[in-house]
Amino acid sequence: MQALRYAPKKTHPSLLSLAGLLLLAAKKKNKIKLLLQQLDEELLHENPTLQDLHALYNSLFLDDPLSGIKKEEKPWRWIDRMKPETLLALLETAAKLQGKPQQFNEILKGASQCS
Structure with missing residues (x-):
């Protein structure tokens, strides 16, 4: 069992995508x-x-091209407008992997239509 646990695993596709994005951002820095700006x-x-x-950009490079712009203290995210109980239901469903994908999609759809 230990041999299986510590055996090399395939790299997750999301990590490959992230590495590609970082490389592309480094190439296109200017x-x-x-x-x-x-x-x-x-x-x-x-x-x-x-x-x-x-x-x-800021995670990769030290210079800040937006030095003249006042930044928001907290950037807007779509979950900011979500009711706490909706966000909790969405997170619980995702964490427990309960229910059918349809249930998760319904909660997410309702959450994205918040006012």
Whole structure:
């Protein structure tokens, strides 16, 4: 049993995708930096994808292309508008792997339509 536990395992596809993304970001550093420097404060605060790109850039490189823009204390995420009981149900369903995928999808659909 110990031999099976410690035997080499295949690398999960998500790690391969992440490594590819980091390599691509490193290769395209100057283009990403130029793009981020062109953003205004309003556009950055309205767009979670650009916030994620900025966070990825900051995790790889020391210079901050947005030094002139005041950053939000807490970036917006879709779970911020979710009711606590909905988020808890979604997390419990995912953690326990209970129910059918349809149940999980219904909870997620309801959560994404929160007001």
